[in-house]
Amino acid sequence: MTANLRHGLSLGIERTGQQFYVTLKAVGKLTHDDYSKMTPMLDAALGAVSSPSVNMLIDAAELDGWELRAAWDDFKLGLKHGNHFEKVAIVGNKRWQDLVAKLGSWFIAGEARAFTNMTDALAWLADSEARG
Known part of the structure; x- marks a missing residue:
């Protein structure tokens, strides 16, 4: 029965200015x-992407x-592409997402943080753009 449960990854690319x-x-x-399929x-x-500065939501x-x-x-993907990311925002409501964000920080050039809502995550990601 588990084989019929919905699961997977959706990938998108968005751009705001140079970010x-x-x-x-x-x-x-x-x-x-x-x-x-996603990798x-x-x-x-x-x-x-020619710029090394990419944020991930x-x-x-x-x-x-x-x-x-x-x-x-997932671990191998982080090792391969970790230097591309300036910021990684993880939105969810589970306690383990904080742990994933902390572990993720070890494998990316930038910073990873967990958020409980999309608005806060997007504001944090946009913050570097406002300063840059």
Whole structure:
């Protein structure tokens, strides 16, 4: 029955001025197959960005977790692209998202933070743009 539950990753790229935002929405329990389909899209999107300053907005409000192999895929993705990100905002309401943000900070060049609402996350991401 679990095989029929909705899960996966949606990826988007947005731009405000010179600031790029990678948007990622995670739903359900992520699988290795989810990452194998999403990773080439993220690779292509980040490969086309000439500026090293990219912010990421992760909507994890509907995320239930990862299969073990998918967690490894996520780790490898962070190692591969971590230097592209100035800020990573993780939006959700689960306690483990704070831990993920803290761990994520080890693998990105910039900063990662967890938020309970989208408005605060977007304000934090836009803050560097207002100063820059």
